[in-house]
Amino acid sequence: MSAVSEVTARYLNLYNDNIDRINGISSPYINSFRQKAFEKFTELGVPTRKNEDYKYTNLNVFFDHDYRSLFMPVEADFAKADEFRCDVADLDAQGIVLLNGFYPTLNGKLHQFPNGVWIGSLNEAAVRFPDLVEKHYGKYAQTDKDGLVHLNTAMASDGVFIYVPEGVVVAQPVQVVNLVHAEEDIFNQHRNLIIVEKNAEFTLIICDHTLSPGKFLTNAVTEAYVGENSHFDLIRVQNEHNTACKITHTFIHQEKNSVASSNNLTLHGGLVRNSTYHNLGGERAESNSYGLFLGDKFQHIDNFVSVVHSSPNCTSNQLFKGVLDDVATGAFNGRILVRPDAQGTLAYQRNNNILLTDDAKMDTKPQLEIYADDVKCSHGATIGQLDDESLFYLQSRGINKREARVMLMFGFAHEVIQNIKIEALRERMDNLVMQRLRGELSRCASCMVKCG
Amino acid sequence: MEKEQDSILDEVTSGEYKYGFHSDIETEKIQKGLNEDVVRIISAKKNEPEWLLEFRLKAYRHWLTMKMPVWPNLRIPEINYQEIIFYAAPKQRPALNSIDDIDPELKRTFDKLGIPLIEQAHLAGVAVDAVMDSVSVKTTFKETLAEMGIIFCSFSDAVKEYPELVRRYMGTVVPYTDNFFATLNSAVFSDGSFCYIPKGVRCPMELSTYFRINAANTGQFERTLLIADEEAYVSYLEGCTAPQRDENQLHAAIVEIIAEKNAEVKYSTVQNWYPGNKEGKGGIFNFVTKRGICRGESSKISWTQIETGSAITWKYPSCILRGDNSIGEFYSVAVTNNHQQADTGTKMIHIGKNTKSTIVSKGISAGRGQNSYRGLVKVLKNATNARNYSQCDSLLLGDKCGAHTFPYLEVDNQSAIVEHEATTSRIGEDQIFYCNQRGISTEDAIGLIVNGYAREVINKLPMEFAVEAQKLLQISLEGSVG
Numbered sequence: 001m002s003a004v005s006e007v008t009a010r011y012l013n014l015y016n017d018n019i020d021r022i023n024g025i026s027s028p029y030i031n032s033f034r035q036k037a038f039e040k041f042t043e044l045g046v047p048t049r050k051n052e053d054y055k056y057t058n059l060n061v062f063f064d065h066d067y068r069s070l071f072m073p074v075e076a077d078f079a080k081a082d083e084f085r086c087d088v089a090d091l092d093a094q095g096i097v098l099l100n101g102f103y104p105t106l107n108g109k110l111h112q113f114p115n116g117v118w119i120g121s122l123n124e125a126a127v128r129f130p131d132l133v134e135k136h137y138g139k140y141a142q143t144d145k146d147g148l149v150h151l152n153t154a155m156a157s158d159g160v161f162i163y164v165p166e167g168v169v170v171a172q173p174v175q176v177v178n179l180v181h182a183e184e185d186i187f188n189q190h191r192n193l194i195i196v197e198k199n200a201e202f203t204l205i206i207c208d209h210t211l212s213p214g215k216f217l218t219n220a221v222t223e224a225y226v227g228e229n230s231h232f233d234l235i236r237v238q239n240e241h242n243t244a245c246k247i248t249h250t251f252i253h254q255e256k257n258s259v260a261s262s263n264n265l266t267l268h269g270g271l272v273r274n275s276t277y278h279n280l281g282g283e284r285a286e287s288n289s290y291g292l293f294l295g296d297k298f299q300h301i302d303n304f305v306s307v308v309h310s311s312p313n314c315t316s317n318q319l320f321k322g323v324l325d326d327v328a329t330g331a332f333n334g335r336i337l338v339r340p341d342a343q344g345t346l347a348y349q350r351n352n353n354i355l356l357t358d359d360a361k362m363d364t365k366p367q368l369e370i371y372a373d374d375v376k377c378s379h380g381a382t383i384g385q386l387d388d389e390s391l392f393y394l395q396s397r398g399i400n401k402r403e404a405r406v407m408l409m410f411g412f413a414h415e416v417i418q419n420i421k422i423e424a425l426r427e428r429m430d431n432l433v434m435q436r437l438r439g440e441l442s443r444c445a446s447c448m449v450k451c452g
Numbered sequence: 453m454e455k456e457q458d459s460i461l462d463e464v465t466s467g468e469y470k471y472g473f474h475s476d477i478e479t480e481k482i483q484k485g486l487n488e489d490v491v492r493i494i495s496a497k498k499n500e501p502e503w504l505l506e507f508r509l510k511a512y513r514h515w516l517t518m519k520m521p522v523w524p525n526l527r528i529p530e531i532n533y534q535e536i537i538f539y540a541a542p543k544q545r546p547a548l549n550s551i552d553d554i555d556p557e558l559k560r561t562f563d564k565l566g567i568p569l570i571e572q573a574h575l576a577g578v579a580v581d582a583v584m585d586s587v588s589v590k591t592t593f594k595e596t597l598a599e600m601g602i603i604f605c606s607f608s609d610a611v612k613e614y615p616e617l618v619r620r621y622m623g624t625v626v627p628y629t630d631n632f633f634a635t636l637n638s639a640v641f642s643d644g645s646f647c648y649i650p651k652g653v654r655c656p657m658e659l660s661t662y663f664r665i666n667a668a669n670t671g672q673f674e675r676t677l678l679i680a681d682e683e684a685y686v687s688y689l690e691g692c693t694a695p696q697r698d699e700n701q702l703h704a705a706i707v708e709i710i711a712e713k714n715a716e717v718k719y720s721t722v723q724n725w726y727p728g729n730k731e732g733k734g735g736i737f738n739f740v741t742k743r744g745i746c747r748g749e750s751s752k753i754s755w756t757q758i759e760t761g762s763a764i765t766w767k768y769p770s771c772i773l774r775g776d777n778s779i780g781e782f783y784s785v786a787v788t789n790n791h792q793q794a795d796t797g798t799k800m801i802h803i804g805k806n807t808k809s810t811i812v813s814k815g816i817s818a819g820r821g822q823n824s825y826r827g828l829v830k831v832l833k834n835a836t837n838a839r840n841y842s843q844c845d846s847l848l849l850g851d852k853c854g855a856h857t858f859p860y861l862e863v864d865n866q867s868a869i870v871e872h873e874a875t876t877s878r879i880g881e882d883q884i885f886y887c888n889q890r891g892i893s894t895e896d897a898i899g900l901i902v903n904g905y906a907r908e909v910i911n912k913l914p915m916e917f918a919v920e921a922q923k924l925l926q927i928s929l930e931g932s933v934g
Binding site for chain 2: 052056340343353355356357358360361362363364365366367368369370371372373374375376377378379380381382383384385
């Protein structure tokens with residue numbers, strides 16, 4: 001890019017003004033990536049609609065704004081975070097809470113659960129487990145198109161580090177709750193690294209909530225490494241308010257015979273963009289990518305999925321469904337890339353969308369790029385409305401139209417929810433979606449923090 | 453088994469290009485290169501009116517500000533526009549009145565290609581406009597058609613004889629600013645076909661244009677304008693071939709179709725430009741802008757294309773469905789073999805109410821061919837009850853080829869139903885086995901399966917073309933099945 005846009009310049013200045021402080025609080029290994037990432041970001045800039053991957057999403061509304069950036073945690077705020085309780089009844093999960101992208105130091109920066117799983121601050125981990133971090137950090141978040149990933153690498157100062165050692169099967173899921181709470185409008189970036197070693201099993205739930213009504217921008221990158229024969233489940237529940245912008249980039253790298261699933265459930269949010277990258281790097285790996293989004297008012301929800309089959313005999317599945325109401329807009333951009341040597345690939349992709357009003361808008365772009373011949377790939381996409389015949393069927397059995405519509409939409413959404421393996425969470429999600437479809441769910445109803 | 457299949461595949465895919473001959477016809481060319489003077493020379497050579505020269509110059513000046521598009525999934529070598537001859541015409545004796553006046557060599561060329569320029573045309577029942585290099589050489593059946601009020605002639609003749617029609621419609625569907633190659637064409641287009649079907653007339657025969665590039669180092673830039681007035685119907689065919697040469701040649705054409713109320717236009721293409729040799733040397737760059745507009749209520753435009761030739765194809769025949777209840781259709785079979793690349797598809801823009809569109813695209817990749825489908829279905833806010841169904845299938849023959857699908861669905865209206873389906877696979881061993889055990893050889897089985905796969909599209913072609921298309925498919929894929 002020859003001329004740097006005004007919006008991009010904002011973030012270049014932010015970097016230049018603060019880089020010394022950031023370097024001061026982060027570990028040297030993580031710092032060693034910054035300069036290069038910054039140069040890359042300078043080149044790519046904040047994505048505009050001219051960028052093919054962001055064709056349907058205009059980020060300027062949120063990016064062209066004065067935010068306060070926090071590079072260091074404010075300890076006093078953690079009292080608030082400590083009050084937060086997840087309201088999923090019966091969810092048996094070990095939880096940690098992040099506030100504005102920082103791991104609370106109250107509970108110690110890095111600790112080990114009895115089952116051997118390490119969890120804590122990435123910054124701390126880089127000091128304590130330099131080998132592990134050096135082996136994996138920055139290795140999977142590779143992109144030549146998305147400047148925001150590089151912006152994160154250049155400036156993110158902390159995030160969650162999770163290490164599941166070889167052979168450890170974690171029955172109890174781990175829940176990470178990302179809270180945003182501030183009096184001012186803030187921009188925050190966090191960086192997560194999840195390492196699941198050989199023969200292990202691990203489930204992670206990430207919940208995104210906002211607790212105060214300001215304008216927030218979050219740009220998060222998560223790297224996950226899934227070792228041989230391992231299982232990894234990632235469930236992301238997003239429930240933020242209408243002036244929050246959440247951008248997540250998740251990179252999942254899989255080794256031989258591993259199974260990884262990602263499930264993005266977007267219930268609420270002003271502007272949500274989830275980019276999920278699956279790299280099937282070992283033979284016979286399996287990846288599943290699910291997503292459900294429910295949008296209304298002026299919300300915009302964009303799901304981007306890239307599945308790369310780099311090794312033979314792998315299987316991948318994508319299922320994304322959306323319901324759009326009012327003037328909400330949605331976008332789906334899914335790509336399956338089969339590399340020349342990845343023979344024996346099975347890859348499926350489906351995107352179904354329902355528009356409830358004339359002002360709602362959906363753009364979808366399912367893509368296949370295939371360079372091997374022994375493959376079975378298919379994709380399908382539909383945009384439509386509720387089936388008249390089904391509605392009539394229900395009405396003819398004495399169910400009123402409003403109820404029948406909700407039932408049909410619920411059935412539509414449930415196809416994604418049923419892939420959640422944790423029963424308590426699945427039920428809770430069904431519940432939330434039902435409430436959401438009835439228009440009863442406001443953000444605060446599910447929140448335990450009394451904002452006053 | 454695998455080995456044997458591979459060798460049969462090779463045989464099937466390595467068929468030779470049979471239209472690769474070159475005719476020795478005296479040709480009049482201008483200096484190579486492109487500048488404002490060249491545009492003026494072309495215009496002067498064709499005795500064009502001032503408004504057309506203005507149109508060309510506007511386009512040329514706009515073109516200078518444009519850059520070659522990079523978004524297609526194609527690897528295009530750099531094109532040096534100063535090395536191309538922008539105008540070449542077979543030397544004509546002035547005024548051709550009877551068939552005997554045609555240069556015998558020229559006649560032989562078209563005979564070789566199986567294009568009936570003269571009597572046998574009566575038997576075939578097809579009116580042909582033959583375009584060699586830059587100039588339309590002969591239009592058959594002009595008189596018969598004229599009796600019904602149908603105008604079918606070369607573009608240059610139309611400019612002279614029906615300037616008001618040309619002026620009214622030219623550039624209304626594909627404006628001169630549309631895209632890089634359309635703008636280039638608007639500046640330097642040489643000839644093409646013009647067709648006007650008046651109100652209520654059903655064209656009694658297939659109209660056909662046959663394009664042939666003959667001269668070396670030339671580019672071919674033709675323009676077709678087809679207007680179907682209210683209640684009219686026409687079926688139009690287009691075929692293309694070129695001699696075998698080591699250097700690439702550029703073909704950048706524009707086709708514009710206008711369908712008024714209740715009119716129906718069926719436009720079929722069998723594109724068989726020289727695809728280059730097995731190492732990917734030579735071949736035509738086929739960068740074409742084709743677009744039709746259903747202006748009136750209940751009008752219909754149907755595109756059918758069989759793309760087997762060209763080194764690189766970049767082509768998106770599109771429909772703008774403006775009239776209420778109008779229908780757009782797109783049926784395509786694209787074959788890429790050896791080093792051929794294709795990025796083709798369609799755009800369906802739903803503007804009117806109750807508009808419908810169907811897209812059926814079948815890609816076949818063999819050798820090192822790369823085949824992409826790229827399509828857009830856009831439903832605008834006021835297009836209530838729009839309906840689209842798209843199906844894109846890809847068949848892979850060989851492990852070095854690629855098949856890609858890039859559909860874009862943009863829906864802005866809740867009553868729309870838009871569906872897209874795509875599959876990619878190779879011919880299954882079980883399918884071959886099934887045929888084998890019924891006594892069908894592997895080679896025949898492959899032919900059978902490929903044919904069945906493409907049938908849905910080939911069936912949409914007019915009869916004479918369907919037979920040719922089927923043969924072409926077989927030749928293009930000779931030796932490639934496994």
